[in-house]
Amino acid sequence: MSSSNALDQYIELYEAQREAIDARAPEALNRLRPAALEALRAAGHLPRKGDEGYARTDVDAMFAPDYGINIMRVPSPVDVAASLRCDVPNISTLMGVVAGDEFRPTASLLRNLPAGVTLCTLSQAQREMPRVLDRYLGRLSAAAATDTAAQLNTLLAQDGVLLHVAAGVECEKPLQLVNIFNAGVPSLAPRRVLVVVEAGASARLLVCDHSQRPDVDYLSDAVTEIFLEDGARLDYYNLEESTPRTRRAAALFASLGSHARISINATTLQGGTTRNNCTIDLNAPGAEASVAGMVTGSDAQHTDNYTLVRHHAPRCNSTQLFKYILDDDASGAFEGLIQVDHGAAFTEAFQTNRNLLASDRATMHTQPQLEIYCDEVKCGHGATTGQLDARALFYMRSRGIPEAEARKMLMEAFMADVIDTITLPSLHERLRMLVERRLSGDRRGCGDCSASCPTPAIVK
Amino acid sequence: MQDELLLKVNDLRAAIDGKEILKGINLEIRPGEVHAIMGPNGSGKSTLSGVLAGDPRFTVTGGSATLHGVDLLALSPENRSHEGLFLSFQYPVEIPGVSMVNFMRAAVNAKRAYLHQEPLSASEFLKLMRQKRAIVELDNKLASRSVNEGFSGGEKKRNEIFQMAVLEPRLSILDETDSGLDIDALRIVAGGVNKLKTEHNATIVITHYQRLLDYIRPDFVHILYKGRIVYSGGPELALELEEKGYDWIKQQVDNEQQ
Ligand SMILES: Nc1ncnc2c1ncn2[C@@H]1O[C@H](COP(=O)(O)OP(=O)(O)OP(=O)(O)O)[C@@H](O)[C@H]1O
Ligand SMILES: [Mg+2]
Numbered sequence: 172m173s174s175s176n177a178l179d180q181y182i183e184l185y186e187a188q189r190e191a192i193d194a195r196a197p198e199a200l201n202r203l204r205p206a207a208l209e210a211l212r213a214a215g216h217l218p219r220k221g222d223e224g225y226a227r228t229d230v231d232a233m234f235a236p237d238y239g240i241n242i243m244r245v246p247s248p249v250d251v252a253a254s255l256r257c258d259v260p261n262i263s264t265l266m267g268v269v270a271g272d273e274f275r276p277t278a279s280l281l282r283n284l285p286a287g288v289t290l291c292t293l294s295q296a297q298r299e300m301p302r303v304l305d306r307y308l309g310r311l312s313a314a315a316a317t318d319t320a321a322q323l324n325t326l327l328a329q330d331g332v333l334l335h336v337a338a339g340v341e342c343e344k345p346l347q348l349v350n351i352f353n354a355g356v357p358s359l360a361p362r363r364v365l366v367v368v369e370a371g372a373s374a375r376l377l378v379c380d381h382s383q384r385p386d387v388d389y390l391s392d393a394v395t396e397i398f399l400e401d402g403a404r405l406d407y408y409n410l411e412e413s414t415p416r417t418r419r420a421a422a423l424f425a426s427l428g429s430h431a432r433i434s435i436n437a438t439t440l441q442g443g444t445t446r447n448n449c450t451i452d453l454n455a456p457g458a459e460a461s462v463a464g465m466v467t468g469s470d471a472q473h474t475d476n477y478t479l480v481r482h483h484a485p486r487c488n489s490t491q492l493f494k495y496i497l498d499d500d501a502s503g504a505f506e507g508l509i510q511v512d513h514g515a516a517f518t519e520a521f522q523t524n525r526n527l528l529a530s531d532r533a534t535m536h537t538q539p540q541l542e543i544y545c546d547e548v549k550c551g552h553g554a555t556t557g558q559l560d561a562r563a564l565f566y567m568r569s570r571g572i573p574e575a576e577a578r579k580m581l582m583e584a585f586m587a588d589v590i591d592t593i594t595l596p597s598l599h600e601r602l603r604m605l606v607e608r609r610l611s612g613d614r615r616g617c618g619d620c621s622a623s624c625p626t627p628a629i630v631k
Numbered sequence: 632m633q634d635e636l637l638l639k640v641n642d643l644r645a646a647i648d649g650k651e652i653l654k655g656i657n658l659e660i661r662p663g664e665v666h667a668i669m670g671p672n673g674s675g676k677s678t679l680s681g682v683l684a685g686d687p688r689f690t691v692t693g694g695s696a697t698l699h700g701v702d703l704l705a706l707s708p709e710n711r712s713h714e715g716l717f718l719s720f721q722y723p724v725e726i727p728g729v730s731m732v733n734f735m736r737a738a739v740n741a742k743r744a745y746l747h748q749e750p751l752s753a754s755e756f757l758k759l760m761r762q763k764r765a766i767v768e769l770d771n772k773l774a775s776r777s778v779n780e781g782f783s784g785g786e787k788k789r790n791e792i793f794q795m796a797v798l799e800p801r802l803s804i805l806d807e808t809d810s811g812l813d814i815d816a817l818r819i820v821a822g823g824v825n826k827l828k829t830e831h832n833a834t835i836v837i838t839h840y841q842r843l844l845d846y847i848r849p850d851f852v853h854i855l856y857k858g859r860i861v862y863s864g865g866p867e868l869a870l871e872l873e874e875k876g877y878d879w880i881k882q883q884v885d886n887e888q889q
Contacts, residue, residue, distance in 0.1 A: 560724075560726075561687070561688075562724045563724050563725075563726045563729075565685075565686055565687060565688075565708060565724075566720065566723070566724035566726065566778075567726070567729075567734070567737075567738075568685070568707065568708035568709045568712075569684050569685070569686075569708050569709075569711075569712055569717075569718055569720075570712055570734070570738040570794060570798065571709050571712035571713050571738045571741045571742045571745070571798065572709060572734075572737045572738050572741050573707075573709050573741055574707065574709065576737060576741070577737075580729050580733065580734075580737065581726070581728075581729065583728070584726065584727065584728025584729045584777075585728065587728045588728075
């Protein structure tokens with residue numbers, strides 16, 4: 172890349188390949204592209220470090236290397252799904268694999284979906300449920316004109332995943348999407364997910380991000396739009412366990428109707444550079460959002476979570492809990508903004524960010540913000556960054572617990588309340604184990620999965 | 632009583648933040664003995680126990696300390712514990728999120744690993760916990776709670792002696808384990824300590840009060856003042872201090888220094 176502006180190359184690419192892109196994409200996506208292009212041109216560049224809301228993360232640099240995009244939709248090797256067993260013991264999830272940006276549901280997945288639950292490609296949805304796409308796709312992302320990475324996703328995405336749960340249907344079985352990079356060349360995947368949970372329906376979705384080849388550069392440019400109609404409920408878990416050469420710019424948008432409830436847990440166990448934007452709109456009375464996040468960072472890993480929770484209606488409730496453990500030269504950022512509109516009386520909104528620096532080179536930037544335009548609200552935020560409690564550490568060692576184990580136990584204890592936001596017991600246990608493993612660098616217990624994900628230990 | 636030394640402290644000096652607190656401590660303890668260390672506030676009693684246990688806040692600036700011949704000061708805190716040292720903290724630390732059960736299991740199995748023993752099975756471990764809890768009448772409910780979190784003052788101190796009972800140390804240092812205890816709790820704690828006493832182990836009791844020494848009879852009483860043991864005697868010395876306070880000692884020492 173000669174130009175210092177990564178965005179230009181993607182706009183050029185789009186303009187040169189417009190026909191090829193559109194020809195292989197559902198109409199509902201193509202329709203969104205002109206506005207996205209306009210927004211991108213207006214922005215001029217991807218966010219750079221220091222731009223508003225991007226104090227520590229250079230998105231422009233994340234997009235700069237020359238990544239290939241699978242415009243011609245060359246199918247990925249078929250064995251990906253077979254080789255990968257990102258198994259969550261004791262939960263049988265209904266699992267689909269997204270290789271790069273290609274979702275190919277297996278026959279067994281489709282067979283096992285309960286009545287009223289659709290998990291399919293956007294292309295298929297275009298044919299079979301066009302009205303759902305017309306109504307929802309792009310509605311939230313388009314409104315976020317300044318989220319340039321999200322606009323770029325809209326410009327380039329050629330397919331994606333639809334999860335639709337029909338009104339009143341309770342999908343008992345958790346659904347799982349495994350995003351995987353396995354290409355041998357540097358690749359950008361514009362991943363697009365649309366989740367629509369109709370009135371009174373409920374579902375649980377676990378999304379895992381993996382990279383199979385540690386020696387290849389990957390970039391995930393993801394947009395997830397979630398619509399919860401009145402009384403709907405969704406538990407959404409996102410777990411990134413990728414590689415130092417994986418970058419991820421992910422935007423999640425959720426729009427909640429009356430008494431809808433969303434519970435989000437976004438965990439970055441490992442990765443290269445990660446920027447997650449999470450925007451939640453509580454649009455009607457009684458909606459509830461719980462947003463939790465957990466980061467374990469080592470080496471030069473950089474993880475940045477940005478949240479925007481907007482209370483538009485009375486009697487809505489939101490809690491946020493983000494915790495980071497950063498070791499080595501790892502860096503982290505958390506910025507969170509709670510906005511309470513004029514009409515949002517009796518809002519309860521809280522935000523907590525707590526961080527542990529396990530090395531004196533690790534750094535954390537945290538900036539909680541409140542904007543309240545309404546009386547009669549209960550809001551609060553707090554942020555702390557510190558080291559492990561030296562007194563507790565000595566106390567444990569004085570009882571014979573080796574230092575490394577004591578540190579690990581304290582770190583696990585530190586993360587316990589974030590893990591506790593996961594209500595699905597088996598997944599709760601699984602995540603607890605993954606965190607434990609991440610802290611100790613122990614990969615045992617990963618079953619027969621052939622994706623060899625190296626795990627550097629936090630506690631050496 | 633046996634002849635060999637369990638603890639030998641020789642001219643031990645230690646500092647915190649560059650300020651010397653221990654200014655040459657000498658102390659010899661044999662198996663089976665109980666030593667009381669008394670002294671005014673701030674004289675260095677907790678510093679001495681912290682230095683022996685390996686509290687990283689303190690820097691040893693001189694001298695030596697050996698536990699049954701092993702150079703204590705060269706060992707990590709965890710290995711000091713494995714070698715048989717136990718400190719009952721003056722201020723036990725609360726550890727939110729770490730349950731008593733996990734904490735004790737980690738401690739027990741770390742020691743067993745040090746001794747090349749297999750970890751305890753779940754049922755063996757629970758049995759051990761049950762037995763040792765009984766010694767200090769520690770409520771079963773506390774086992775599922777985080778370490779010391781929300782424990783009353785008395786529960787914290789009982790929890791210390793419970794841990795001591797589990798770890799079966801050669802040398803226990805009880806740093807003001809009696810402070811903040813009502814008379815019943817004091818009786819239970821002291822009773823626990825006495826039950827754990829054998830001819831092979833020894834105890835250092837740090838206290839301000841004779842009342843604990845009514846239960847745990849010391850063989851020797853030392854007075855620590857300004858970072859030195861300035862006076863040693865038999866059990867009668869504690870009674871004398873109870874009666875006369877520390878002023879006579881302070882005066883004597885301060886005069887000598889002038
Ligand atoms: N962090 C510190 N920095 C500087 N001086 C300290 C620090 N901690 C303790 N000290 C000093 O060390 C000295 C010894 O304290 P220590 O706690 O050992 O006394 P003690 O004999 O146990 O007193 P008490 O009977 O009150 O428990 C005191 O003068 C105290 O002020
Ligand atoms: Mg003290």
